[in-house]
Amino acid sequence: MTDDQSSPASAPQYETQAVHVGIPRGNGVGLGLPIQQIAAFQFETLDDAAQEFQSNQTHSYSRIQNPTVRALETRITALEGGSSTVALSSGQAATFTAILSVCRSGDHVVATSSLFGGSAGLLNNILPLMGITASVVPNTPEAVQAAMQPNTRLVWAETIGNPAADIADLTRYAQIAHARGAVLGVDNTWGGVGYLCRPLEFGADIVTHSLTKWAGGHGAVLGGSVTVGEAHDLSGNPIYSEGSPTLLEARGPSALAWRQRWFGAHQLGMTLSPHSAFLIAQGLETLALRLSRECETALQLARFLAQHPQVAAVAYPGLEQSPHHALAAEYLSGGYGGVLTFEVDDPASFLAALQTVRIAPNLGDTRTMVVHPWTTTHGRLPEAARYAAGVTPRTIRMSVGVEALQDLQADLAQALQASRQTTLQQG
Numbered sequence: 001m002t003d004d005q006s007s008p009a010s011a012p013q014y015e016t017q018a019v020h021v022g023i024p025r026g027n028g029v030g031l032g033l034p035i036q037q038i039a040a041f042q043f044e045t046l047d048d049a050a051q052e053f054q055s056n057q058t059h060s061y062s063r064i065q066n067p068t069v070r071a072l073e074t075r076i077t078a079l080e081g082g083s084s085t086v087a088l089s090s091g092q093a094a095t096f097t098a099i100l101s102v103c104r105s106g107d108h109v110v111a112t113s114s115l116f117g118g119s120a121g122l123l124n125n126i127l128p129l130m131g132i133t134a135s136v137v138p139n140t141p142e143a144v145q146a147a148m149q150p151n152t153r154l155v156w157a158e159t160i161g162n163p164a165a166d167i168a169d170l171t172r173y174a175q176i177a178h179a180r181g182a183v184l185g186v187d188n189t190w191g192g193v194g195y196l197c198r199p200l201e202f203g204a205d206i207v208t209h210s211l212t213k214w215a216g217g218h219g220a221v222l223g224g225s226v227t228v229g230e231a232h233d234l235s236g237n238p239i240y241s242e243g244s245p246t247l248l249e250a251r252g253p254s255a256l257a258w259r260q261r262w263f264g265a266h267q268l269g270m271t272l273s274p275h276s277a278f279l280i281a282q283g284l285e286t287l288a289l290r291l292s293r294e295c296e297t298a299l300q301l302a303r304f305l306a307q308h309p310q311v312a313a314v315a316y317p318g319l320e321q322s323p324h325h326a327l328a329a330e331y332l333s334g335g336y337g338g339v340l341t342f343e344v345d346d347p348a349s350f351l352a353a354l355q356t357v358r359i360a361p362n363l364g365d366t367r368t369m370v371v372h373p374w375t376t377t378h379g380r381l382p383e384a385a386r387y388a389a390g391v392t393p394r395t396i397r398m399s400v401g402v403e404a405l406q407d408l409q410a411d412l413a414q415a416l417q418a419s420r421q422t423t424l425q426q427g
């Protein structure tokens with residue numbers, strides 16, 4: 001996506017962009033992001049106001065656009081290698097907006113089964129209310145291919161699946177979608193805003209994030225984003241190709257991005273607040289530092305757990321024995337993600353015995369957190385769907401924070417030991 005021939009220096013690296021994009025240079029200009037805690041913006045003349053309401057180039061009202069939110073959007077666009085981003089109030093809002101940007105009543109989505117619970121909820125509960133149906137299929141190109149229908153507008157996958165930590169074969173999913181006039185949407189939350197993976201470079205058309213996770217990074221703020229790349233073909237989608245003028249004729253190459261802002265922010269009002277945008281933009285500045293360390297610690301803990309006699313199975317794509325290791329090597333760089341899942345005999349006594357690690361339903365925090373997906377994040381899904389997502393009654397999902405490896409390993413070791421004693425006493 002970068003044009004190395006025409007520019008003398010290649011595009012700055014991730015870590016450099018993360019701290020500079022969105023902050024202007026100039027004498028006396030603040031070296032940071034101002035929080036523009038402002039609802040409305042003024043105009044000099046009637047013409048100026050009319051022009052802005054047509055073009056949305058600057059600002060009129062913060063439900064639609066705000067300078068602080070805009071600066072965050074610019075940063076995310078750079079980090080994902082995209083062309084445009086709309087930031088929204090949560091990851092859920094981003095997923096919903098991404099789907100509605102290409103689907104309407106009568107349309108169909110093919111989604112892979114290793115989904116964040118909230119995404120599964122949208123597909124199962126909310127989209128049917130609007131006449132949009134979904135097939136949730138195993139995370140393989142064969143299954144995705146077989147599920148495609150003439151009215152399929154969107155293939156939906158997660159870069160690293162939740163919680164099974166399986167890897168989406170992005171290039172092949174993009175080929176399958178494009179061959180049928182559909183687009184590929186990727187929830188790249190676990191890919192860390194382009195740090196571990198940039199799905200647009202593998203053919204994805206839409207990339208979403210829960211910015212609540214690694215972007216915010218400190219468990220302090222909710223947010224979401226939808227980013228689009230330059231190369232997407234919507235000529236086969238009636239939302240874009242029907243009417244006079246068609247949306248493509250009216251909006252040109254930015255039609256998809258325009259519709260996302262129009263839907264998610266303008267019409268539905270799932271808007272990100274300027275203060276939240278500031279916190280997330282600040283989080284992005286250290287994402288690379290945090291996530292690279294979390295990946296390294298996660299790999300060490302995965303190795304430790306894999307050889308532990310009380311751990312039945314460990315799912316982490318960084319392990320050489322992982323069935324997803326080859327795909328992970330193809331699509332991820334800089335690490336294999338900050339999340340691992342493992343199976344213990346007695347999750348209740350294991351979780352109760354943890355002292356440093358916290359039980360909390362979040363990801364990408366500075367603190368290490370565990371959940372029991374069977375009873376929490378995936379608890380509303382039918383049992384068969386839980387198993388299909390890689391969740392069993394014994395599964396523990398752990399999001400690794402920035403604490404010292406030795407403290408985390410010692411805590412897991414003592415909790416496994418305590419859990420074993422409880423089980424022996426009960427047995």
Ligand SMILES: *Cc1c(COP(=O)(O)O)cnc(C)c1O
Nearest residue numbers: 090091092116187189210212223
């Ligand atoms: C958390 C999460 C979401 C939803 O994001 P919220 O900010 O909680 O609304 C979506 N996808 C993935 C992969 C997530 O981890």
